[in-house]
Amino acid sequence: xxxxxxxxxxxxxxxxxxxxxxxxxxxxxxxxxxxxxxxxxxxxxxxxxxxxxxxxxxxxxxxxxxxxxxxxxxxxxxxxxxxxxxxxxxxxxxxxxxxxxxxxxxxxxxx
Amino acid sequence: xxxxxxxxxxxxxxxxxxxxxxxxxxxxxxxxxxxxxxxxxxxxxxxxxxxxxxxxxxxxxxxxxxxxxxxxxxxxxxxxxxxxxxxxxxxxxxxxxxxxxxxxxxxxxxxxx
Numbered sequence: 001x002x003x004x005x006x007x008x009x010x011x012x013x014x015x016x017x018x019x020x021x022x023x024x025x026x027x028x029x030x031x032x033x034x035x036x037x038x039x040x041x042x043x044x045x046x047x048x049x050x051x052x053x054x055x056x057x058x059x060x061x062x063x064x065x066x067x068x069x070x071x072x073x074x075x076x077x078x079x080x081x082x083x084x085x086x087x088x089x090x091x092x093x094x095x096x097x098x099x100x101x102x103x104x105x106x107x108x109x110x111x
Numbered sequence: 112x113x114x115x116x117x118x119x120x121x122x123x124x125x126x127x128x129x130x131x132x133x134x135x136x137x138x139x140x141x142x143x144x145x146x147x148x149x150x151x152x153x154x155x156x157x158x159x160x161x162x163x164x165x166x167x168x169x170x171x172x173x174x175x176x177x178x179x180x181x182x183x184x185x186x187x188x189x190x191x192x193x194x195x196x197x198x199x200x201x202x203x204x205x206x207x208x209x210x211x212x213x214x215x216x217x218x219x220x221x222x223x224x
Binding site for chain 1 (some may be wrong): 152216
């Protein structure tokens, strides 16, 4: 069974710090990886996706993928209170129509 | 461009009542999905439709039925609602395939008393 694991948190960081969110997955055949942000009472919103090993940067967000170790991370630089949300990792295996979601990590950025 | 539209936003049902949750997307996506989200349980897939004309069960299909009415619309029906179906329901769509992210609707908050 394909599994995607995330620490539920909460992860608490001070404003301006780097928040590091991690996700591990069990299926070595996984090919694409997505990060979603979900504010309380709202729907998941796509932040980033990554397909290849290494880093991908988009503004304050950096996704890091290490397929050999089967983990994907999301770094948020200069964290703001508005970044406080639950972050969901989704992993998609080749040949599947269904991504597997982690249960999410709650991030709290305090002033 | 509305994206994925779900109706209704809120609904209260009595045990045993039926209802249909509607979902429509205007992105010409091939695949559509229904999820439920409960506290501490994450997103759980109920049913999905890989393409128009096909539907398949997900992780928690019992008590639900779906219809892929056309490429745009994918509805979820509760034939006889139970308190265990109290949840937030999300519809999502994607182009299809592993490189395609899911785009979510705003959700329906359902309470069954």
